[in-house]
Amino acid sequence: MAEIILQVVDGLAIGSIYAGIALGLTLVYGLLRILHIAHAGVYVVGAYTAYMVYSATGSPLASMAAAMASSALLGFLINRLFYKPLLDQPRYVPLMVSIALFIVMEELVANVFGHYPKGFHVEFLSRDISLAGATVNTRKIVVFVIVLAATLLTWALTTKTRLGVASQAAAQDAETAMTLGVRIPLIIDFNFLLGSALAGLAGFLYGYYYGVISPFMGGVVAYKGLVVIVLGGFGSVMGAYLGGIILGLVEQVMTALYPHVLPREAYAFIALIALLLFRPYGIFGRREMA
Amino acid sequence: MLRLENVSKHFGGIRALDGVSLSLREGRITGIIGPNGAGKTTLLRVMAGFYKPTRGRVYYRDRDVTPLGPHERARLGIALTFQIPRAPPEFTVGQLVQAAVGKAMYRGAAMLAERDRGEVWDRVHRVLERVGLSEYAEREASQLPLGLQKRLELARALALEPRVLLLDEPSAGMSPEEARELAGLVRDLNEKEGLTIAIVEHNVPLATGLSHYMYVLHYGRLLSEGEPGEVLRDPRVIEAYLGAGYARG
Numbered sequence: 001m002a003e004i005i006l007q008v009v010d011g012l013a014i015g016s017i018y019a020g021i022a023l024g025l026t027l028v029y030g031l032l033r034i035l036h037i038a039h040a041g042v043y044v045v046g047a048y049t050a051y052m053v054y055s056a057t058g059s060p061l062a063s064m065a066a067a068m069a070s071s072a073l074l075g076f077l078i079n080r081l082f083y084k085p086l087l088d089q090p091r092y093v094p095l096m097v098s099i100a101l102f103i104v105m106e107e108l109v110a111n112v113f114g115h116y117p118k119g120f121h122v123e124f125l126s127r128d129i130s131l132a133g134a135t136v137n138t139r140k141i142v143v144f145v146i147v148l149a150a151t152l153l154t155w156a157l158t159t160k161t162r163l164g165v166a167s168q169a170a171a172q173d174a175e176t177a178m179t180l181g182v183r184i185p186l187i188i189d190f191n192f193l194l195g196s197a198l199a200g201l202a203g204f205l206y207g208y209y210y211g212v213i214s215p216f217m218g219g220v221v222a223y224k225g226l227v228v229i230v231l232g233g234f235g236s237v238m239g240a241y242l243g244g245i246i247l248g249l250v251e252q253v254m255t256a257l258y259p260h261v262l263p264r265e266a267y268a269f270i271a272l273i274a275l276l277l278f279r280p281y282g283i284f285g286r287r288e289m290a
Numbered sequence: 291m292l293r294l295e296n297v298s299k300h301f302g303g304i305r306a307l308d309g310v311s312l313s314l315r316e317g318r319i320t321g322i323i324g325p326n327g328a329g330k331t332t333l334l335r336v337m338a339g340f341y342k343p344t345r346g347r348v349y350y351r352d353r354d355v356t357p358l359g360p361h362e363r364a365r366l367g368i369a370l371t372f373q374i375p376r377a378p379p380e381f382t383v384g385q386l387v388q389a390a391v392g393k394a395m396y397r398g399a400a401m402l403a404e405r406d407r408g409e410v411w412d413r414v415h416r417v418l419e420r421v422g423l424s425e426y427a428e429r430e431a432s433q434l435p436l437g438l439q440k441r442l443e444l445a446r447a448l449a450l451e452p453r454v455l456l457l458d459e460p461s462a463g464m465s466p467e468e469a470r471e472l473a474g475l476v477r478d479l480n481e482k483e484g485l486t487i488a489i490v491e492h493n494v495p496l497a498t499g500l501s502h503y504m505y506v507l508h509y510g511r512l513l514s515e516g517e518p519g520e521v522l523r524d525p526r527v528i529e530a531y532l533g534a535g536y537a538r539g
Contacts, residue, residue, distance in 0.1 A: 165385075165388075165389045166389075168378070168381075169378055169381070172378030172379060172380060172381075173378045175340065175360075175372075175376065176372075176376045176378060176446075177361075178340070178359070178360035178361045178364065179338070179361075179369065179370055179372075179390075179446070179447070179450075180361075180364065180389050180390045180446070180450070181361050181364040181365045181390075181450065183361045183362075184361070
């Protein structure tokens with residue numbers, strides 16, 4: 001029983017990090033229909049900003065805020081400088097640019113900070129507690145709670161406010177939204193700022209959870225982020241969150257139960273295939289958004 | 291009220307509009323007709339700001355609005371309905387109209403306010419009642435039959451409290467009965483609420499029956515203009531619609 005609780009808590013924490021990354025991806029995809037691979041680079045830059053600020057200040061909150069701010073700015077600039085001029089082009093054009101940007105960002109970070117992982121030990125709410133017989137470190141619970149709070153805030157912003165109405169209308173039919181008086185570029189900017197800030201948050205939380213960051217930590221999440229938004233349904237905030245959690249749990253629990261049968265990533269994709277067979281547009285997805 | 295001066299719109303080598311000048315008179319219904327490919331929809335989209343003219347200017351109440359985008363023109367009171375209804379799939383009828391109520395709501399910090407309730411919903415219901423959609427408020431907009439979706443287009447436009455209403459083929463796909471009802475509604479909006487209306491129609495009898503003044507487009511150029519009866523007697527219009535044999539009579 002204790003072992004199961006341990007795996008579930010780990011799965012929830014890892015899934016929360018996936019969800020944090022996927023939230024931003026789904027916000028961008030919902031509006032622009034661009035697979036924003038460079039988002040994984042934004043996440044890496046967020047993690048390294050967090051590392052620098054934590055090294056300089058020792059403050060976890062300042063480190064987290066700096067990661068979110070730097071990532072938000074970077075995502076905003078990527079949209080303005082690279083995606084916006086290409087919106088009239090076929091979608092594979094910005095996709096190619098996005099992949100190139102991701103590689104450039106990875107290599108730049110590697111050149112500046114070195115190619116090897118760096119220890120990033122954040123001392124914040126970290127102690128062992130007993131949970132139904134299992135010893136669990138509180139940082140796993142902190143990761144889960146922070147991402148859950150960020151998701152609920154994002155969900156409220158995108159469904160309960162006028163901005164959310166505008167954003168939903170823009171995601172579903174930009175021309176109709178414009179006839180309602182909605183300024184589409186403003187909505188796109190907002191989604192990039194919010195989504196990229198969440199990637200920065202996920203970068204910080206990755207370091208906080210694993211105690212280490214690497215210039216190439218975005219490689220795996222670049223495609224896992226895609227798995228998550230496909231699982232959850234393109235463009236859906238709650239879908240991205242649940243998709244992340246499901247992926248984290250499936251990976252963790254299946255790897256613990258059958259460690260030598262398949263590698264961790266294979267379980268993630270088996271879960272994806274199984275779900276898509278029954279729900280081709282994901283948990284909360286709709287045909288129009290795919 | 292809304293004036294186009296020497297407007298051309300080119301798509302690559304295609305001249306969809308070529309040096310068109312016309313004006314929508316305040317409080318009047320202006321009909322715009324023409325054979326397929328005449329440039330009627332392009333003209334409305336230039337008026338609404340969806341297309342920037344390749345040449346020429348667009349004026350609204352003597353203000354040059356050529357550089358303004360569709361959302362800015364919508365806020366000024368220029369509302370467009372689409373030829374093919376465009377109901378976003380996740381909106382109910384009421385929510386779609388609600389999203390259009392209040393032209394200033396998508397600006398600055400007001401955007402972070404809670405979705406509107408109370409008095410806004412009263413206005414939503416008034417608009418739905420105006421177009422005969424009250425009983426469909428909770429239905430998913432994209433699931434309505436075509437005739438009702440056309441009415442919803444009108445409701446969405448009216449929710450903006452427009453001064454100018456641009457109707458793109460409002461009767462397309464409607465039964466004759468539905469088209470007659472729609473014509474009655476459009477006439478009411480003009481007579482009782484003083485709306486300035488431009489109507490692009492394939493249904494020539496409907497357009498001539500409604501319009502105070504008409505323009506005829508042909509291959510992107512203005513072919514004729516005048517009172518409906520006058521325009522229909524113009525040999526150039528008869529030739530464009532029916533061929534040279536009819537024009538010679």
